[in-house]
Amino acid sequence: MKLGPGREFDRIRALLQRLGPDADQIGDDCSVVPDGPGSLVISADLAVEGIHFRREWLSLEEIGWRAAAAALSDLAAEGARAVGLMASLGVPAEAAEDAAADVMGGVHAAVGAVGGCVLGGDLSRSDQWIVGITVLGRAVRPVTRAGARPGDQLWVTGTLGASRAGLAALLRGETPPPAAREAFARPKPRIASGLALARAGATALLDLSDGLGGDAGHLAAASSLGLHIQLLQLPVAGPVLVEATRAGVPPAVFAALGGEDYELLAALPSSFGPADAAAMQRETGVALTLIGECRAGSGVQLRLGQDAIALPGFDHFA
Amino acid sequence: MKLGPGREFDRIRALLQRLGPDADQIGDDCSVVPDGPGSLVISADLAVEGIHFRREWLSLEEIGWRAAAAALSDLAAEGARAVGLMASLGVPAEAAEDAAADVMGGVHAAVGAVGGCVLGGDLSRSDQWIVGITVLGRAVRPVTRAGARPGDQLWVTGTLGASRAGLAALLRGETPPPAAREAFARPKPRIASGLALARAGATALLDLSDGLGGDAGHLAAASSLGLHIQLLQLPVAGPVLVEATRAGVPPAVFAALGGEDYELLAALPSSFGPADAAAMQRETGVALTLIGECRAGSGVQLRLGQDAIALPGFDHFA
Numbered sequence: 001m002k003l004g005p006g007r008e009f010d011r012i013r014a015l016l017q018r019l020g021p022d023a024d025q026i027g028d029d030c031s032v033v034p035d036g037p038g039s040l041v042i043s044a045d046l047a048v049e050g051i052h053f054r055r056e057w058l059s060l061e062e063i064g065w066r067a068a069a070a071a072l073s074d075l076a077a078e079g080a081r082a083v084g085l086m087a088s089l090g091v092p093a094e095a096a097e098d099a100a101a102d103v104m105g106g107v108h109a110a111v112g113a114v115g116g117c118v119l120g121g122d123l124s125r126s127d128q129w130i131v132g133i134t135v136l137g138r139a140v141r142p143v144t145r146a147g148a149r150p151g152d153q154l155w156v157t158g159t160l161g162a163s164r165a166g167l168a169a170l171l172r173g174e175t176p177p178p179a180a181r182e183a184f185a186r187p188k189p190r191i192a193s194g195l196a197l198a199r200a201g202a203t204a205l206l207d208l209s210d211g212l213g214g215d216a217g218h219l220a221a222a223s224s225l226g227l228h229i230q231l232l233q234l235p236v237a238g239p240v241l242v243e244a245t246r247a248g249v250p251p252a253v254f255a256a257l258g259g260e261d262y263e264l265l266a267a268l269p270s271s272f273g274p275a276d277a278a279a280m281q282r283e284t285g286v287a288l289t290l291i292g293e294c295r296a297g298s299g300v301q302l303r304l305g306q307d308a309i310a311l312p313g314f315d316h317f318a
Numbered sequence: 319m320k321l322g323p324g325r326e327f328d329r330i331r332a333l334l335q336r337l338g339p340d341a342d343q344i345g346d347d348c349s350v351v352p353d354g355p356g357s358l359v360i361s362a363d364l365a366v367e368g369i370h371f372r373r374e375w376l377s378l379e380e381i382g383w384r385a386a387a388a389a390l391s392d393l394a395a396e397g398a399r400a401v402g403l404m405a406s407l408g409v410p411a412e413a414a415e416d417a418a419a420d421v422m423g424g425v426h427a428a429v430g431a432v433g434g435c436v437l438g439g440d441l442s443r444s445d446q447w448i449v450g451i452t453v454l455g456r457a458v459r460p461v462t463r464a465g466a467r468p469g470d471q472l473w474v475t476g477t478l479g480a481s482r483a484g485l486a487a488l489l490r491g492e493t494p495p496p497a498a499r500e501a502f503a504r505p506k507p508r509i510a511s512g513l514a515l516a517r518a519g520a521t522a523l524l525d526l527s528d529g530l531g532g533d534a535g536h537l538a539a540a541s542s543l544g545l546h547i548q549l550l551q552l553p554v555a556g557p558v559l560v561e562a563t564r565a566g567v568p569p570a571v572f573a574a575l576g577g578e579d580y581e582l583l584a585a586l587p588s589s590f591g592p593a594d595a596a597a598m599q600r601e602t603g604v605a606l607t608l609i610g611e612c613r614a615g616s617g618v619q620l621r622l623g624q625d626a627i628a629l630p631g632f633d634h635f636a
Contacts, residue, residue: 001464002542004535027540028462029395029524030359030455040358041348044404046442046450077347086362086452124364132364132450134404137348144346146319206347217322222345224320 001027012123015101019108022117031120033083038140040083043074049129057170060099062185064106067131070209072114072189073262077207078144079198080137082116082191087133090126103131111135114191141198148204148223148267154292155277157193157264160212161244161251162237164258169243180239187262192284197266200276204267211259213311216300219265226297231256231304235289250304257311267294319345330441333419337426340435349438351401356458358401361392367447375488378417380503382424385449388527390432390507391580395525396462397516398455400434400509405451408444421449429453432509459516466522466541466585472610473595475511475582478530479562479569480555482576487561498557505580510602515584518594522585529577531629534618537583544615549574549622553607568622575629585612 001024003009016023025031033040047067049055058066068085075082087107091100100123108118119136166184169176176184190207197205204223208215212229220227231252244254270293277288302309319342321327334341343349351358365385367373376384386403393400405425409418418441426436437454484502487494494502508525515523522541526533530547538545549570562572588611595606620627 001462002539004532004537004539006532006535009536028464029392030361030398030453030457030460032457032460033358033360035357039353040351042351042404042437042452042454043348044406044438044440044450044452046406046408046440046444046448048408048442048444048448050445051443074347080348086360088362088364088450088452090364090366090448119360120362122362122364124366125369126364126366126448127368127445130364130366130408130444130448130450132362132406132448134360134362134406134452135348136360139348139350142348142350144319146346214322214324217324218327219322221320221322 003027011100014098015104018101018105019118022108026120033119033136036083036138038138039142041075041078041080041137041139041142042134043071044134045071047131055129058185060102061106063129063131064103065110065186067133068107068110069187069189069262071133071135072110072191073207073209075135075137076190076194076264077205078137078139078142079194079202079205080139080142081195082111082114083136083138084117084119085111085133085135086119087121087131089121090124090128090130092127092129093125114189143198143202143205145204145206145219145222148219148225148294150225150294150296151270152203152267152294153270153290154227154229154294155266155268155288156235156291157190157286157288159235159237160261160263161240161255161258163187163260164254165237165239165243177239183237183261187260189262190264190286193264193286196280196284197264200268200272200280202266202268206265208261208263208265209259212256212265216265220298220300226295227292227300228295229292229300229302231302231309233289233291235287252304253309256302321345329418332416333422336419336423337436340426344438351437351454354401354456356456357460359393359396359398359455359457359460360452361389362452363389365449373447376503378420379424381447382421382449383428383504386425386428386451387505387507387580389451389453390428390509391525391527393453393455394508394512394582395523396455396457396460397512397520397523398457398460399513400429400432401454401456402435402437403429403451403453404437405439405449407439408442408446408448410445410447411443432507461516461520461523463522463524463537463540466537466543466612468543468612468614469588470521470585470612471588471608472545472547472612473584473586473606474553474609475508475604475606477553477555478579478581479558479573479576481505481578482572483557483561495557501555501579505578507580508582508604511582511604514598514602515582518586518590518598520584520586524583526579526581526583527577530574530583534583538616538618544613545610545618546613547610547618547620549620549627551607551609553605570622571627574620
């Protein structure tokens with residue numbers, strides 16, 4: 001849609017050019033969301049410079065990708081496919097003329113990688129970089145955190161701890177190994193795994209944004225039962241070994257405390273077995289690992305072999 | 319939905335209590351959006367402390383109301399009814415424990431006043447107060463800015479300039495007259511007027527967030543025609559007179575430069591007459607005033623009586 005005159009709108013025009021054909025519908029008071037099968041689901045995520053990332057750790061494209069991926073991960077955790085997202089950027093006064101377009105380029109790439117598009121957004125000045133993302137998806141059967149039953153088994157996608165390993169190196173001012181940096185800077189929302197898990201009958205699903213240690217507690221609380229997890233079964237990411245040794249903790253404990261992996265934790269009926277997991281891995285390209293089970297009770301019991309372990313989650317207001 | 323343990327989640331629990339029964343669905347990775355007739359439309363708006371408001375001008379509830387109302391106004395400008403919104407708050411470290419809940423209370427009141435609900439959101443630390451709102455609505459026939467035709471007439475809802483009059487007093491450190499303060503602090507999104515204008519056959523519709531001077535240019539550009547507006551016909555708000563005199567400009571010019579009134583500018587076929595406007599005013603309780611017309615050409619021509627007038631709009635990046 002054609003915009004009126006003005007320097008602000010020149011900026012918006014430059015920014016929309018990065019979005020290609022996606023942008024043709026943008027510029028009106030609202031964007032129209034395409035119809036589709038299933039329920040519409042929505043989630044919002046705010047990424048703030050100095051809280052969720054530091055400017056010197058990430059390129060502008062990575063700031064956009066990372067914020068969008070974190071929000072898209074919530075769609076994966078609902079068993080939804082991605083329709084699109086709204087992106088609101090707060091841009092510091094000292095940023096270069098095309099910095100907002102660079103951030104939006106990363107947002108666009110992240111949502112495009114899972115088959116969605118940028119539906120619209122807003123632009124403002126602010127002291128810090130701010131990337132506010134609201135994602136829209138569709139789910140034939142939205143899978144909440146609340147449906148797990150005693151006897152269900154707990155599975156986790158991918159590997160855990162690489163993002164935390166990358167963060168640990170960045171906090172020391174070092175360059176992380178490539179796999180750790182990639183996990184931190186360009187996490188992959190597990191949309192395909194979420195859809196496959198929903199189809200396979202997942203009774204509860206959430207994404208590990210704050211780490212298994214903290215997020216498992218939400219699944220337990222919402223489903224009103226207890227989770228029993230064996231940390232030795234955790235699929236620990238390669239870059240964890242060096243960092244865990246440096247920190248003097250077992251690799252599985254380091255991985256369980258690692259936020260921002262954006263892997264999925266799923267409760268599945270016990271009829272779902274290793275052959276089903278192998279088939280899903282072939283379909284999605286993402287591993288699926290059995291790590292524990294649901295029992296009557298409450299809270300999360302973590303064991304490392306025979307030892308009971310207590311882990312804090314990540315708390316923004318601690 | 320039951321949340322897990324942790325201080326962050328204690329805060330979220332306190333905040334959700336302010337939302338009453340709305341909040342029962344909140345706490346999962348996504349919120350499910352209710353089905354309904356018509357197209358789903360969406361818009362996002364970012365309000366940043368120091369850019370869109372100053373903390374000392376507004377109560378926390380008003381900060382929330384104002385940010386939500388600004389975003390809801392985009393639904394009015396699409397001829398849509400409100401379904402609900404997602405609210406992402408950035409909260410300064412020095413804010414009181416229940417400050418975020420106070421802001422969310424204002425958001426809740428604003429969306430409730432137009433029949434919608436809070437669907438979900440996010441919470442983060444930040445240097446400034448940030449209120450990121452994404453609104454969802456439904457429109458049987460979404461009215462864009464792009465459909466005006468030569469011969470259509472231009473109508474505006476309510477009165478203009480009161481919010482700017484309030485802002486002018488606040489910038490001097492004075493207390494604005496009550497009507498001016500109310501217009502600035504608690505603007506009313508014109509959802510009912512937008513629905514009525516869409517039903518009456520509006521060919522183009524937008525909200526005056528940046529002032530008639532700037533926003534009229536967007537309608538002209540999107541519809542590929544020229545707008546001719548007679549400023550002497552503008553419905554000037556009462557509080558404008560004192561401020562315009564102080565500024566040494568005609569009241570209509572002061573009002574046309576006033577952003578954040580969130581009134582609607584509509585193009586309607588010439589068959590829509592004064593009797594139709596009077597009937598709509600009785601239905602919605604909001605005045606409708608004829609201020610000009612659409613002609614072949616481009617841009618916006620403003621006249622004050624016989625004199626041509628050039629006005630800048632508000633530009634965030636000027």
